[in-house]
Amino acid sequence: LDPxxxxxxxxxxxxxxxxxxxxxxxxxxxxDDNPYYGALSYVWGDCNITKSIHVNEVRFEATANLFDFxxxxxxxxxxxxxxxxxxCIDQSNEEEKSHQIGLMTRIYRQAxxxxxxxx
Numbered sequence: 001l002d003p004x005x006x007x008x009x010x011x012x013x014x015x016x017x018x019x020x021x022x023x024x025x026x027x028x029x030x031x032d033d034n035p036y037y038g039a040l041s042y043v044w045g046d047c048n049i050t051k052s053i054h055v056n057e058v059r060f061e062a063t064a065n066l067f068d069f070x071x072x073x074x075x076x077x078x079x080x081x082x083x084x085x086x087x088c089i090d091q092s093n094e095e096e097k098s099h100q101i102g103l104m105t106r107i108y109r110q111a112x113x114x115x116x117x118x119x
Contacts, residue, residue: 001028001090001096001099001100003095003096003099005030006030006031006032006103006106007028007029007030007031008028008029008031008083008088008100008103008107009026009027009028009029009083009087009088009089010026010027010028010029010035010037010081010082010083010088011024011025011026011055011081011082011083011084011087011088012024012025012026012027012079012080012081013070013073013074013079013080013081013082014074014079015074015075015076015077015078015079016074016076017076018071018076021052021053021054022053022054022067022070022071022074023053023054024053024054024055024056024060024070024087025055025056026055026056026087026088031103031106031107031110034110035081036081036112037081037082037083037111037112037113038073038080038081038082038083038111038112038113038114038115039082039083039107039108039111039113039114039115040066040069040073040082040083040084040085040115040117041108041114041115041116041117042065042066042069042084042115042116042117042118042119043065043117043118043119044063044065044066044086045063045064045065045066045119046063046064047063049063049064050062050063050064050067051063051064051067053067053070055087060087062086062087063086065117065119066084066086066087068117068119069084069115069117069119070082070084072117073115082115083107083111085100085104088100089101
């Protein structure tokens with residue numbers, strides 16, 4: 001993500017039955033366009049305890065707490081648009097993390113919904 005712009009990744013949590021795998025797609029949006037999304041606030045939990053989800057058809061190891069949160073938010077017949085820091089920010093890119101952390105107040109302020117999960 002170009003740090004010169006207020007762009008973020010939004011996670012499309014694809015609809016699905018309780019028993020189906022969690023599938024998501026990442027989309028880049030500009031906060032200047034007032035995109036519709038819900039922001040997730042949660043305890044990451046133990047980073048060594050993970051469960052697999054699919055993001056853009058690639059396996060992604062989410063913490064068990066994030067997996068459970070996404071599972072609880074997933075709808076059977078409607079996609080949801082969410083922002084979750086562990087997925088929407090490239091955790092291996094220090095420059096991106098720094099820039100995105102600077103946008104977090106705006107990310108939460110502009111969210112249409114806020115979801116909190118303690119696990």
